[in-house]
Amino acid sequence: xxxVLTEGLHGPGRADGPLERLDPRARILGAAAFGVVTVACTxxxxxxAALALAFGLLLASGLPPGRALRRMAAMDGFILxxxxxxxxxxxxxxxxxxxxxxxxxxxxxxxxxILLTANAVVLALLALVGSLEPVTLGHALHRLRTPERLVHLxxxxxxxxxxxRGEYLRLRLAMRARGFRPATGWHSYRSFGYLLGMxxxxxxxxxxxxxxxxxxxxxxxxxxxxxxxAYGRRDAVFAVTLGAALLALCLAExxxxxx
Amino acid sequence: xxxxxxDDIHFGYPGHAPVLRGASLRLEPGQRLSITGANxxxxxxxxxxxxxxxxxxxxxxxxxxxxxxxxxxxxxxxxRAGLVFQDPDDQLFCPTVAEDVAFGPMNxxxxxxxxxxxxxxxxxxxxxxxxxxxVTYKLSGGEKxxxxxxxxxxxxxxxxxxxxxxxxxxxxxAARLIAILQALPQAMVLVSHDAALRAQLAPRALxxxxxCLRDETP
Numbered sequence: 001x002x003x004v005l006t007e008g009l010h011g012p013g014r015a016d017g018p019l020e021r022l023d024p025r026a027r028i029l030g031a032a033a034f035g036v037v038t039v040a041c042t043x044x045x046x047x048x049a050a051l052a053l054a055f056g057l058l059l060a061s062g063l064p065p066g067r068a069l070r071r072m073a074a075m076d077g078f079i080l081x082x083x084x085x086x087x088x089x090x091x092x093x094x095x096x097x098x099x100x101x102x103x104x105x106x107x108x109x110x111x112x113x114i115l116l117t118a119n120a121v122v123l124a125l126l127a128l129v130g131s132l133e134p135v136t137l138g139h140a141l142h143r144l145r146t147p148e149r150l151v152h153l154x155x156x157x158x159x160x161x162x163x164x165r166g167e168y169l170r171l172r173l174a175m176r177a178r179g180f181r182p183a184t185g186w187h188s189y190r191s192f193g194y195l196l197g198m199x200x201x202x203x204x205x206x207x208x209x210x211x212x213x214x215x216x217x218x219x220x221x222x223x224x225x226x227x228x229x230a231y232g233r234r235d236a237v238f239a240v241t242l243g244a245a246l247l248a249l250c251l252a253e254x255x256x257x258x259x
Numbered sequence: 260x261x262x263x264x265x266d267d268i269h270f271g272y273p274g275h276a277p278v279l280r281g282a283s284l285r286l287e288p289g290q291r292l293s294i295t296g297a298n299x300x301x302x303x304x305x306x307x308x309x310x311x312x313x314x315x316x317x318x319x320x321x322x323x324x325x326x327x328x329x330x331x332x333x334x335x336x337x338x339r340a341g342l343v344f345q346d347p348d349d350q351l352f353c354p355t356v357a358e359d360v361a362f363g364p365m366n367x368x369x370x371x372x373x374x375x376x377x378x379x380x381x382x383x384x385x386x387x388x389x390x391x392x393x394v395t396y397k398l399s400g401g402e403k404x405x406x407x408x409x410x411x412x413x414x415x416x417x418x419x420x421x422x423x424x425x426x427x428x429x430x431x432x433a434a435r436l437i438a439i440l441q442a443l444p445q446a447m448v449l450v451s452h453d454a455a456l457r458a459q460l461a462p463r464a465l466x467x468x469x470x471c472l473r474d475e476t477p
Contacts, residue, residue: 135354135394155354162396163348209349212312216337217414218366226358226371 017062019238024132024140026235030242031128035121037246043256044109046249047116053245054123061127068126075122079114086111134158143229152223163206168199260324261285262418262446263309263340268318269470270304278304279315280470286418286446293449293457295475296467302450303345305467306420309448310337323417338367341416345423347403351395356382356406359395363414381413385439401432408439419447425456 019027034057038050058068088098090107097103129137135158142151175191182188211219263286271277278301286292296302307313308320311333320327322336344350353359360381361374369377382388387405390398398406404424411419424440425433433456440447440460449461457464466475 138354156352158354159352159396206349209344209346210352212307213342213344213350214352214362215312216310216342217363217410218334218338219362220366223353224362224365224371224374226355226361226365226374228371 017060018234019057019061019128020131021234022238023229023231023235024136025144025229026231026238027128027132028137028140028144030238031125033242033246034124034128037249038117038120038124041117041249041253042113043253044112044116046253046256047113047120049252050249051116051120051123053249054120054127057124057127061131063127063131068123068130071126071130072119072122075118076115079118083111083115086114140229148222155223160203160206160210164199164203167202168195171195171198261287261321262290262323263448264319264321265305265308266319266321268305268308268315268320270301270308270313270315270318277316277470279308281318282467282470282472284448284465284472286448289444289446291447291449291461291463293451293461293464294467294472295450295452295457295464300467301470302467303422306342306422306448306450309420310340310342312342338414339416340418340420341411341414342420343407343411343422343424345426347400347407348396350407350410351398351403354394356387356390356393356395356398356409359406360410360413363410367414377413381409385409385412401428401435404428404432404436405439408436412443417445419443419445421447421449421451423451423453424449425451425453 034050034054038047041047041050058065087095087103087107088101090104090110092104092106094102095105095108132140134154138151138155138158141154142148172195175195180191182192263284265282265284268279268282269277270279278299282301282305284292284305294302294305304313308315309322311320311327311330322333323339325332327333327336351359353362357375357378360378361371364374364377365371378391379388382391385405385408387402387409390402390406393402395403395406408424419440421440424436428436437456437459447461449457451457462476464475465472
């Protein structure tokens with residue numbers, strides 16, 4: 001599935017906005033800072049401003065907005081139930097009633113808050129980190145001192161997901177070649193069970209062979225990463241601009257809280 | 260002094276009948292040996308035993324003039340004897356070709372600049388410089404095979420252990436690989452079913468059957 005991971009970045013929908021030329025570490029740190037500030041804010045106007053800022057980042061990233069928004073909508077699907085039930089489960093002043101259930105003002109505000117926060121954070125994440133090559137992301141995370149094991153886990157996933165998928169597809173093809181058609185019934189369930197089991201067994205075997213090959217080349221628990229990253233003037237400009245915007249959000253939040 | 264020597268090796272995988280029953284082999288400096296044998300006769304096992312990825316039940320493994328028993332003994336062996344695996348996908352695990360070729364040298368303590376110099380030299384020598392920044396999982400089968408050879412040569416081994424190197428290569432790629440291998444100065448142990456390859460590269464042949472090695476030089 002490696003092609004799924006990287007294809008979009010090379011295909012016609014490739015991002016080429018000004019954010020694309022930033023150091024990947026600056027983008028990760030920027031996304032993290034944006035997330036922390038946004039989650040800390042509670043006022044609807046401030047959150048709306050954060051969402052607007054995330055939209056700005058999306059435009060600056062040069063990603064096709066349609067696709068990014070569709071991915072954001074997919075995330076909304078997960079919190080839909082929560083947002084729909086909150087007005088009816090939060091105690092407070094009733095605004096309207098639906099089938100005899102009162103919806104509270106506090107609940108509505110809370111639902112709007114969650115919706116705005118989640119969308120702003122996901123949008124910023126898509127704009128800043130979502131357009132990075134997974135390999136580049138791995139390198140950047142390593143340079144940011146993310147635990148080495150997690151980075152290696154990610155790198156191995158990127159490398160071998162395609163190999164394992166190839167194995168799965170070959171087995172699947174061999175099943176089809178012998179007349180297998182998925183249906184509802186024990187034969188189908190059992191066959192899929194065997195298929196899944198075989199893919200897992202092969203993956204374990206392969207991991208042992210890979211480890212053997214790595215040991216042959218002197219592996220001792222550390223994978224050296226080759227590429228150097230360097231912060232530049234663009235990164236400073238990005239840091240100052242985003243920092244100022246986030247500071248403005250914080251100040252607005254504080255002003256609201258004081259009022 | 261032989262480079263590698265297996266002496267009366269017995270080995271079996273857990274839960275299976277023994278694969279090797281008294282196999283012995285000597286590889287002298289500059290020598291090229293090929294090993295043939297039926298599927299599952301233990302040819303790959305033999306190579307894995309030489310670099311300590313597997314340990315014999317009994318028998319001695321000698322490499323570069325010393326007996327090797329422990330994992331630590333084999334660290335030096337693996338540096339000086341480069342094993343090229345049967346499936347290139349087992350060997351290429353770094354995202355890009357340059358990183359994969361640099362992996363070995365950096366494990367040997369080379370710094371980034373030295374490792375990159377080695378990468379460039381090795382890729383240039385094999386005519387693979389155009390693949391330098393390519394992503395390993397997007398290479399073709401033939402390219403993967405040649406890059407795995409580069410990753411092993413980057414460690415400057417004294418011996419090459421080749422496990423079915425022309426497996427799944429088309430004629431053009433196989434011919435290119437054979438030409439490269441023929442030009443290398445290293446001693447070699449070649450495991451292959453490909454009679455033409457054996458004849459060109461390492462006519463001195465041993466046959467593995469019944470867990471023992473017999474000289475079968477034509």
